[in-house]
Amino acid sequence: MYDSAGTDIARREWLGLLAQAPLDMLEAWGKDRQEEYVWLRRPESGLAMVRARIGATGDRFNVGEMTVTRCTLRLANGRHGVAYVQGRSTRHAELAALADALLQEPTIRETLDRQLLQPLRARIAAKRAAIHQDAHLTKVDFFTVSRGDE
Amino acid sequence: MYVAVKGGERAIANSHLLVSEARRGDPAIPELTLAQIEKQLRLAVDRVMTEGSVYDRELAALAIKQAAGDAVEAIFLLRAYRATLPRFGYTEPVDTLSMQLRRRISATFKDLPGGQVLGPTYDYTQRLLDFSLAADGAAVAKPEINTAMAENESSSVMALLGHEELIEPQPISAGDPEPNDITRTPLTFPTSRAERLQNLARGDEGYLLAMAYSTQRGYANNHPFAGEIRFGTVEVEMIPEELGFPIVVGELELTECQMVNQFTGSKTKPPQFTRGYGVAFGHSERKAMAMSLVDRALRAEELGEAVVAPAQMQEFVLSHADNLEASGFVQHLKLPHYVDFQSELELVRKMRQVQADQVGAAS
Numbered sequence: 001m002y003d004s005a006g007t008d009i010a011r012r013e014w015l016g017l018l019a020q021a022p023l024d025m026l027e028a029w030g031k032d033r034q035e036e037y038v039w040l041r042r043p044e045s046g047l048a049m050v051r052a053r054i055g056a057t058g059d060r061f062n063v064g065e066m067t068v069t070r071c072t073l074r075l076a077n078g079r080h081g082v083a084y085v086q087g088r089s090t091r092h093a094e095l096a097a098l099a100d101a102l103l104q105e106p107t108i109r110e111t112l113d114r115q116l117l118q119p120l121r122a123r124i125a126a127k128r129a130a131i132h133q134d135a136h137l138t139k140v141d142f143f144t145v146s147r148g149d150e
Numbered sequence: 151m152y153v154a155v156k157g158g159e160r161a162i163a164n165s166h167l168l169v170s171e172a173r174r175g176d177p178a179i180p181e182l183t184l185a186q187i188e189k190q191l192r193l194a195v196d197r198v199m200t201e202g203s204v205y206d207r208e209l210a211a212l213a214i215k216q217a218a219g220d221a222v223e224a225i226f227l228l229r230a231y232r233a234t235l236p237r238f239g240y241t242e243p244v245d246t247l248s249m250q251l252r253r254r255i256s257a258t259f260k261d262l263p264g265g266q267v268l269g270p271t272y273d274y275t276q277r278l279l280d281f282s283l284a285a286d287g288a289a290v291a292k293p294e295i296n297t298a299m300a301e302n303e304s305s306s307v308m309a310l311l312g313h314e315e316l317i318e319p320q321p322i323s324a325g326d327p328e329p330n331d332i333t334r335t336p337l338t339f340p341t342s343r344a345e346r347l348q349n350l351a352r353g354d355e356g357y358l359l360a361m362a363y364s365t366q367r368g369y370a371n372n373h374p375f376a377g378e379i380r381f382g383t384v385e386v387e388m389i390p391e392e393l394g395f396p397i398v399v400g401e402l403e404l405t406e407c408q409m410v411n412q413f414t415g416s417k418t419k420p421p422q423f424t425r426g427y428g429v430a431f432g433h434s435e436r437k438a439m440a441m442s443l444v445d446r447a448l449r450a451e452e453l454g455e456a457v458v459a460p461a462q463m464q465e466f467v468l469s470h471a472d473n474l475e476a477s478g479f480v481q482h483l484k485l486p487h488y489v490d491f492q493s494e495l496e497l498v499r500k501m502r503q504v505q506a507d508q509v510g511a512a513s
Contacts, residue, residue: 007395008395012395012396012397015393015397015398016385016397016398016399019397019398019399019400020398020400020401044236045235046235046236046237046238047204047232047235047236047237047238048237048238048239048240048241048386048388048399049237049239049240049241049331049333050205050241050244050386050402051240051241051242051243051244051329052243052244052246052404052429053243053246053320053322054320054343054344054347054427055308055320055408055425055427056246056247056306056308056320056406056408056427057247057306057308057319057320057321057322058320058321058322058323059322059323059326059327059329059343059344060243060326060327060328060329060344061329061343061344061345061347061348062240062329062331062332062333062344062348062351063244063347063348063351063429063431064199064200064203064204064205064351064352064431065203065204065205065232065237066204066205066206066241066386066400066402067204067205067206067209067235068238068388068399068400070238070390072392080392082390082392082393084238084388084390084397084399085399085400086386086399086400086401087206087208087400088206088208088209128250131250131252131382131383132250133295134252134269134270134292135251135252135253135267135269136267136295137292137293137295138253138267138268138269139265139266139267139268140265140266140267140268142260142261
C-alpha cells in the first residue's frame with residue numbers, strides 16, 4: 001500500500017518498529033540468519049539535529065542533537081536494506097537493515113511479520129499502556145464545595 | 151594573554167592518576183554503573199543531555215560518572231564528544247501536540263481536556279529528608295486500575311482561547327522557513343526567535359533561572375501564567391536520503407512549557423495574551439519554564455516594548471547563556487599568566503615610584 005505521496009506505508013511502519021526495537025529482541029531473531037549481504041554503507045554513528053516548532057505549532061527551530069546510527073546493505077537478490085536507528089549500536093542498525101531488506105521479499109514477509117514485527121508492536125503497545133496507566137493514577141479529580149444558597 | 155610554558159609533564163600525569171583515584175573513591179565501595187546513573191539519577195542525566203545538547207542517555211551517564219557528578223564538566227565532556235561525530239541531517243519537527251503524556255498541568259485552566267495529570271513530580275512532596283532511602287529501598291507498589299486508552303487526550307491548552315485570539319496564535323510563517331543552525335552559523339544580532347530558542351535550549355539552567363526570576367521581580371514587565379507544562383515521549387522522524395520519506399528513528403522524552411503573559415496591545419496588535427516557549431530534553435521542568443520566561447522577555451522589541459531590563463537584552467542574555475563558554479573563560483584564569491603579571495608588576499612598581507618621588511619633592 002502506498003500513500004498519496006507514493007510512500008510504501010508498510011515499509012515506513014516496519015522501519016519505525018525496527019528503529020525502536022530493543023537489541024536483544026533483534027539479536028534473538030537475527031543471530032542465526034544465514035543471508036549474505038554486502039555493505040553499501042557500513043554502519044556509522046552520528047548526529048541528527050532535533051527540530052521542534054515554536055509554541056508547538058509555529059516555525060521550526062533546532063532543539064539539540066541526538067545520536068543516530070545508520071547503514072545500507074544489499075542482499076544477494078539485489079534488495080536494499082536501510083536503517084536509521086536512535087543511539088550508537090552498529091549491531092542494531094545492521095540487524096534492522098537486514099530485516100528491512102528481507103521484509104521487502106513478499107514470499108517471506110508474512111512469516112517475518114509474525115516472528116519479528118508482531119512482538120515489537122506488542123511491546124510498544126504495552127509500553128504505551130503502562131505510561132497511560134501511570135498518568136491516569138495521578139489525574140486530578142476536582143470536587144467543588146457547595147457555598148450555600150448562591 | 152597567557153604564554154605557553156614548558157615543564158610539569160610528570161606533575162600533570164600524576165594529577166590524572168589522582169583525579170581517577172578521587173573519582174573512584176574507596177575501592178571497598180561498589181563502583182557506580184552507567185545503568186545505575188541512567189536509571190537512578192535520571193534528572194542529572196536529563197540536564198546533561200539538554201545542555202550538552204545531545205540526546206543520548208548512556209553518553210550522558212558516562213559523562214556524569216567521568217566528571218564525578220559535576221554537571222557542567224559532564225556537559226563539557228558531552229559537547230567535546232559531539233564534535234567528533236558526523237552530522238546526518240535534521241529531524242522532522244517533533245509534534246509535541248501528539249506527545250504521550252506522563253505529566254501535564256495547567257495553571258490557567260482547571261478543566262482542561264484530558265485533565266490535570268501530575269505524573270512523577272516533586273511538587274507535592276514535603277521536602278523532608280526521607281531516611282528510609284538511606285537503607286535499600288523496595289520497589290514501589292502502585293494501585294491497580296483499569297483504564298481504557300482514550301484518544302486525543304493531549305490537545306493543547308493554547309487552543310482553548312485560540313479561536314477568540316485572546317491568546318496570540320502561533321502559526322507557521324509563509325514557506326515554513328528553514329531556521330539558522332547556530333552550531334553552524336554563529337549568532338549575529340538582532341537574532342531570530344528560532345535562533346534564540348536554540349541558544350536558550352542549550353543554555354545553563356541556573357543562569358536562565360536567574361534571568362527568568364529577574365523578570366518576575368520587576369526587571370522586565372510581564373505577568374506570567376504557566377499556561378501548560380507537559381512531559382512525555384514523542385516519536386522523532388527523519389527523512390533518510392536513501393528513502394526520501396520520513397521514518398521514525400526513535401523516541402525522545404521532552405518537557406515543554408507554554409507560558410502565557412499579559413499584553414496590553416500595541417498600534418498593530420489588540421490586547422491579548424502573548425506567549426513564551428520552552429522545551430528541554432528529558433524531564434527538565436525548571437529549565438523549560440525559565441526558558442519560556444526568558445523567550446518572552448527577549449521578544450520585547452518584536453512586541454514594541456521598551457528594552458529596559460537585562461533579561462530583555464538579546465546580546466546580554468544570549469552571549470552569556472552557554473556554560474561551556476562561560477566556564478571556559480572564567481576558568482582560563484587558572485592558566486599561567488606569568489609574563490602578563492610580571493609586566494603589570496613592573497608597571498605598578500613604576501607608578502609607586504613616581505608617586506613616592508612626587509611626595510618627596512613636595513615635602
